[in-house]
Amino acid sequence: MIKRALGSSDMTISVVGFGAFAAGGWMWGHQDDADTIKAVHAAVDAGVNWIDSAPIYGSGKADAAVAQAVRELPAERRPFLFTKFGHHLIDGKRISSATKAEVIHDCEYNLKVFGVERLDLFQLHWPTPVPIAETATACGELIKAGKIRTVGVSNFSLAQLDEWRATGVPLHSVQNAYSIVKPEAEKDVLPWCFEHNVGFLAYSPLQRGLLFGHWTREKTFPAGDHRSERSDFRGPRLARYLDAVDELKKIAEEDEMTVAQLAIGCLLCVEGFTAAIVGARNAEQGAQLGDLGIPVKAKHLAAVDAVIVRLQTDLAAIGDE
Numbered sequence: 513m514i515k516r517a518l519g520s521s522d523m524t525i526s527v528v529g530f531g532a533f534a535a536g537g538w539m540w541g542h543q544d545d546a547d548t549i550k551a552v553h554a555a556v557d558a559g560v561n562w563i564d565s566a567p568i569y570g571s572g573k574a575d576a577a578v579a580q581a582v583r584e585l586p587a588e589r590r591p592f593l594f595t596k597f598g599h600h601l602i603d604g605k606r607i608s609s610a611t612k613a614e615v616i617h618d619c620e621y622n623l624k625v626f627g628v629e630r631l632d633l634f635q636l637h638w639p640t641p642v643p644i645a646e647t648a649t650a651c652g653e654l655i656k657a658g659k660i661r662t663v664g665v666s667n668f669s670l671a672q673l674d675e676w677r678a679t680g681v682p683l684h685s686v687q688n689a690y691s692i693v694k695p696e697a698e699k700d701v702l703p704w705c706f707e708h709n710v711g712f713l714a715y716s717p718l719q720r721g722l723l724f725g726h727w728t729r730e731k732t733f734p735a736g737d738h739r740s741e742r743s744d745f746r747g748p749r750l751a752r753y754l755d756a757v758d759e760l761k762k763i764a765e766e767d768e769m770t771v772a773q774l775a776i777g778c779l780l781c782v783e784g785f786t787a788a789i790v791g792a793r794n795a796e797q798g799a800q801l802g803d804l805g806i807p808v809k810a811k812h813l814a815a816v817d818a819v820i821v822r823l824q825t826d827l828a829a830i831g832d833e
Contacts, residue, residue, distance in 0.1 A: 549580055549581040549584070551793060553584070554795040555792055555798035557798075558798065558800070558803070559802040560591065560798075561592060562593070562633075563582070565594070567595070567596065567597075568596075568637070575595070576625065593628065593631060594633040594664075595622045595634065595635070596634075596635045596637040596666065597610065597618035597619065597637065598610035598636045598637050598638065598640055608637070608639070608640040610642050611646060611650075612649070612650040615647060615651060619654055619659055630659055630660060631659065632662065634651065635664035635685070636663075638666065639665075639668060639672055644672065644676050645675075648679040649679065651681060652682070662682075662684035663681070663682060663684055664683070664686060665685075666686070666687040669701075673686065673710075684710065685711035686704075687715055688701055689714070689715055690716070690785075691716055691717045691719045691775065693719050693722070693723070693823065697714070703783075704784075705784045711786040712787075713788075714779060714789065716789075717776060717779055718776070718790060720745070721739075722754075723772055723775040724771065725757055725760070725764075725771030731754075732746075749827060756820070757771060763812055767808075772790075772800075773804055776804040776805065776806075777806045777808035780808070790804065
């Protein structure tokens with residue numbers, strides 16, 4: 513599997529990573545812990561060597577399942593643990609805050625949950641009202657104390673990245689939404705990461721399951737699954753996305769690839785891109801992660817670009833519901 517450096521750290525990570533956000537209880541509906549554990553083990557068997565999680569996923573359910581899955585693996589096969597801080601579900605509301613005390617508290621929580629002495633990557637989950645300098649300084653102190661190996665941010669704008677950089681505290685990665693159908697990161701954040709040698713981790717690189725290429729026109733989502741609440745996943749917008757997926761299937765088949773392999777492979781060709789977080793809910797899906805890191809030929813990149821341009825034009829005409 514292709515590997516690239518994660519920013520200025522000494523860590524290398526698989527181009528395709530495993531996102532443990534599908535552990536249920538928040539955004540994705542019910543998820544059985546046993547399936548999550550099997551998914552982690554299958555992903556590791558397939559060559560994945562890091563897992564992304566967060567305290568808010570399932571209100572701790574994801575962390576607990578991931579921790580158990582990792583404990584059951586031999587020490588030499590355990591993946592890197594990437595987790596987050598500063599974003600919690602409190603009384604049914606999502607709250608983002610990262611004062612120095614809160615950063616330290618969240619670090620200690622993660623260390624205890626995962627049963628480790630140092631976290632491999634500690635990421636600010638969302639921007640908060642707290643001054644970036646205070647949050648960054650707290651992270652710098654945790655690095656010096658040996659409690660975190662690297663620090664990252666998620667869902668940051670270019671201005672916020674510049675503000676963090678101005679603090680002088682190391683920044684090793686940025687985790688933002690990015691896929692071939694949602695390429696906004698290419699405008700500014702990806703070039704910034706490349707310029708400053710900061711790793712870029714893409715979440716939702718398969719557009720929340722759409723680009724696996726398995727959905728039919730009858731696709732619906734159960735209660736508790738956030739996709740049921742978004743216009744991209746119902747009605748005319750979903751129908752147009754599925755038309756685009758049909759076009760992508762034809763392109764992928766020319767090289768005996770799946771739509772998922774094509775979608776991830778296109779991202780691998782983008783300057784500044786480091787890795788993709790792809791969720792898996794069972795052993796079968798976990799095993800498939802090891803097959804996604806395949807670069808795409810230039811002619812197919814051009815064909816995909818043409819599909820996306822037409823898609824974006826049509827979606828703009830459809831508008832939001």
